[in-house]
Amino acid sequence: MSTFPYLRNRRLRASRAIRSLVDETRLSIDDFLCPIFLIEGQNEKQAIGSMPNYFRYSLDTAKDELKILQDMGVKALMPFAKALDESKDNAGTEALNDDGLMQRFIRMAKETCPELLIFSDVALDPYSSFGHDGIVKNGKIVNDETCDVLAKMAVSHAKAGADFIAPSDMMDGRVAAIREELDDEGFEEVGIMAYSAKYASCFYGPFRDALDSAPVDEKDVPKDKKTYQMNPGNSIEALREIEMDIDEGADIVMVKPAMAYLDIIYQAKQDFNTPVSAYQVSGEYAMLKASAANGWIDHDAAVMESLTSIKRAGASMIASYFIKDFVRITQ
Numbered sequence: 001m002s003t004f005p006y007l008r009n010r011r012l013r014a015s016r017a018i019r020s021l022v023d024e025t026r027l028s029i030d031d032f033l034c035p036i037f038l039i040e041g042q043n044e045k046q047a048i049g050s051m052p053n054y055f056r057y058s059l060d061t062a063k064d065e066l067k068i069l070q071d072m073g074v075k076a077l078m079p080f081a082k083a084l085d086e087s088k089d090n091a092g093t094e095a096l097n098d099d100g101l102m103q104r105f106i107r108m109a110k111e112t113c114p115e116l117l118i119f120s121d122v123a124l125d126p127y128s129s130f131g132h133d134g135i136v137k138n139g140k141i142v143n144d145e146t147c148d149v150l151a152k153m154a155v156s157h158a159k160a161g162a163d164f165i166a167p168s169d170m171m172d173g174r175v176a177a178i179r180e181e182l183d184d185e186g187f188e189e190v191g192i193m194a195y196s197a198k199y200a201s202c203f204y205g206p207f208r209d210a211l212d213s214a215p216v217d218e219k220d221v222p223k224d225k226k227t228y229q230m231n232p233g234n235s236i237e238a239l240r241e242i243e244m245d246i247d248e249g250a251d252i253v254m255v256k257p258a259m260a261y262l263d264i265i266y267q268a269k270q271d272f273n274t275p276v277s278a279y280q281v282s283g284e285y286a287m288l289k290a291s292a293a294n295g296w297i298d299h300d301a302a303v304m305e306s307l308t309s310i311k312r313a314g315a316s317m318i319a320s321y322f323i324k325d326f327v328r329i330t331q
Contacts, residue, residue, distance in 0.1 A: 269314025
């Protein structure tokens with residue numbers, strides 16, 4: 001005998017009140033990591049053409065932005081620094097500058113809003129004359145030499161006051177190298193959020209525009225990042241990467257991008273007792289913004305549905321450019 005009409009699932013959808021009571025996935029401002037782009041200069045707030053309503057800030061205008069974000073309830077920042085062209089080289093020298101833009105921002109942020117957590121980006125691409133996350137030699141990205149630089153970069157950020165180091169490079173063994181260097185320098189309390197399953201995605205374009213960090217088209221320089229970022233078709237490999245990073249000392253692991261890799265977020269959440277973060281990247285942001293601007297989708301509904309899907313998949317925290325939109329929508 002059929003259970004219908006005794007069981008009618010629509011009873012739990014009949015009103016906003018009942019839908020709210022049985023809601024399985026809820027978002028709050030506490031779920032978010034807020035990316036912020038930095039540039040040298042004074043009184044600068046530069047619009048990023050490929051990322052509507054997103055900006056690059058000089059330190060003075062960034063200071064004002066921090067206060068706005070804190071007042072909105074944001075708990076954590078992910079700063080990304082745009083290096084000057086003249087400071088870029090193949091060794092990532094500027095990345096180790098204790099008075100570099102990133103280091104100065106971290107100090108300023110901790111003085112201005114000490115309760116805001118800083119997850120500092122550790123990778124060489126913003127500082128590389130070749131636009132790669134590692135040192136280029138003989139047409140290849142060399143792994144171990146890059147890890148040595150990344151570990152020193154992490155210590156420089158920790159000295160400035162970073163709460164978490166966020167290596168986004170995908171070099172093998174870099175989490176262990178960073179953890180060892182941090183501990184040797186007395187920064188045992190500084191955490192690591194590893195970009196563990198970072199895919200060689202087409203959705204990074206606007207971010208690279210914001211930081212001018214795309215690989216250059218030169219002889220003997222790899223044209224893409226596929227020798228270190230992951231194959232989009234692989235999931236078992238992603239879980240192996242995540243497990244290795246946890247074993248090496250990662251406190252939080254990340255899946256990037258988010259929306260195209262919800263299955264990886266879900267699997268990571270099921271398999272590991274470690275917080276999983278997800279990065280709703282620049283291309284995902286720009287795609288929704290452009291579709292809404294053309295009237296093809298409802299902007300606010302798309303923002304909420306996309307963010308909800310990421311949390312439903314299992315993300316403990318979400319890095320997203322939609323934070324101000326989320327606050328406006330949910331107020």
